[in-house]
Amino acid sequence: MRAVVVHQTELSVTEVPDPRPGRGQVLLKVLRTGICGSDLHVRADADGSADIAAEVGYDHFMRRSHSVVLGHEFVGEIVSYGPGCRARRPPGAHVVALPLLRVDGEVHMIGLSEAAPGGYAEYVLADEDALLPVPKGLDPDLAALTEPLAVAHHAVRMGTVRRGDPAVVVGCGPIGLAVILMLKAFGVRHVVASDYSPARRALAERCGADVVVDPAVRTPWAELAGRKGVITSAPAYYGTGLETLHALRRSPLMPWRRIIRAAKRLGVAPRGPVVFECVGVPGVIEQIVSAAPFLSTIVVVGVCMRPDTFRPTMASNKELQLRFSFCYDPADFDETLHMIARGRIDARPLITGVVGLDGVPDAFDELTAGRQAKILIDPARS
Known part of the structure; x- marks a missing residue:
């Protein structure tokens, strides 16, 4: 043959x-x-x-x-x-x-x-x-x-993205585009996509990205500025804690400690956007760690074949979650195939x-x- x-x-x-x-x-x-x-x-x-x-x-x-x-x-x-x-x-x-x-x-x-x-x-x-x-x-x-979209399915699950969470996709090559398709299929309402290539930005729009930016002109993080719950500075982060205490201490319903613990159990505690690194080039993780809002979850999907570095102290100060996604499991694969067949993904x-x-x-x-x-x-x- x-x-x-x-x-x-x-x-x-x-x-x-x-x-x-x-x-x-x-x-x-x-x-x-x-x-x-x-x-x-x-x-x-x-x-x-x-x-x-x-x-x-x-x-x-x-x-x-x-x-x-x-x-x-x-x-x-x-x-x-x-x-x-x-x-x-x-x-x-x-x-x-x-x-x-x-x-x-x-x-x-x-x-x-x-x-x-x-x-x-x-x-x-x-x-x-x-x-x-x-x-x-x-x-x-x-x-x-099915196979490349299953990779995106697994990455989106790993990011534990909720519909109301803002999502940022850095890099609109094939895997970035697949992640955009999967985010929209899961009902995520606000997806920001970033790429230097005009052709890839156009494809990102066709795949359903709500906002598409050229990072040479405007950063994806600027598109999140002012959104409720997006924290971009240490004073704002610390201030959120004080404001929460101020409000909860006035509540006659229950002690503030119990309210905060209940909010954490219910998943309504503050959290940042979910960011998908889909470039796979040295230096990109550091760029994201430095620029992403506080409490962001960063899912690394891009395959970087060379050694890379980032500043752990910066990630710690912002309480970022850094996760690495590789492929998928059989359930991801099966669900992806049926999502395609049912038209949930175009x-x-x-x-x-x-x-x-x-x-x-x-x-x-x-x-x-x-x-x-x-x-x-x-x-x-x-």
């Missing part, structure tokens, strides 16, 4: 052996595969990613010297089953899959390991237990976005191109230059 292989940072379209499903595996005909920002990263610096993966116990992540078929965001059509499968769905059924494959008793990351070739190909192997049926009538273009603005296998090298150049958001691969397209 034809596939796109990366080796020593070079992409090439070549013939590779047809995959054969092993125990518990399913052979899929690839309908669409998304090009992920992670694919751009590992093409340029696979060894850096592999070193990190090895430190957390995964020794099979691809390296620069390996020859790997990329692609972990795919939707496919069932062709056949390997031994030991239950074959719950008939050949021809459309499915998406968690990009994990058991091979000889070990779990591999599909599209990021030599042992688990990915979806930049005509066919791909998936684990039967990882399959989710695509709801009837769902366009393969949209089904292929993900079409994310798709800025569809190419065949021969168009993948040029698509990488377009994505690396920031001229596109999400490009899908259709292996049947010439």
Whole structure:
């Protein structure tokens, strides 16, 4: 079969052996595969990613010297089953899959390991237990976005965003746009998006951002100034405590201590905006820590491959919560697929191109230059 292989940072379209499903595996005909920002990263610096993966116990992540078929965001059509499968769905059924494959008793990351070739190909192997049926009538273009939108779903859950909380998305590349879509799908009423690129700002608007800013002209934090509950200085923060005591000491209902404790239990205590870092460039976390309002929750979604620093004292003074989001769990994945199918998310603005296998090298150049958001691969397209 034809596939796109990366080796020593070079992409090439070549013939590779047809995959054969092993125990518990399913052979899929690839309908669409998304090009992920992670694919751009590992093409340029696979060894850096592999070193990190090895430190957390995964020794099979691809390296620069390996020859790997990329692609972990795919939707496919069932062709056949390997031994030991239950074959719950008939050949021809459309499915998406968690990009994990058991091979000889070990779990591999599909599209990021030599042992688990990915979806930049005509066919791909998936684990039967990882399959989710695509709801009837769902366009393969949209089904292929399940994986990246599941990443956003997980990040938004990690931020514990409430509908009335202001949310700030820093960086409107594919993952930032996915976070905007998911925030609006969850009913968040005020989403501020920030990016230097006019094209990405336009996409952020199409994805539902309520306010879009060019940080070279106006910061996203200026858009929050004056909003109720947004605290931007230490005197205001300390003053809030005094004002609360002043009001509560006059209440005849119960002691002020009990009122404050009850408010905390009910989740109505003061809290700042929820900020999503979707850039993944050194220095951005420090910029956010320095500029974000007091009590903000910062969810780091961008993948920064180089060492970085920020000032913990600044974060402590503001009582910021800093969280790091990586991927998703099976429930995130399943819920995301059904959100897409039910129309709770209109993900079409994310798709800025569809190419065949021969168009993948040029698509990488377009994505690396920031001229596109999400490009899908259709292996049947010439």
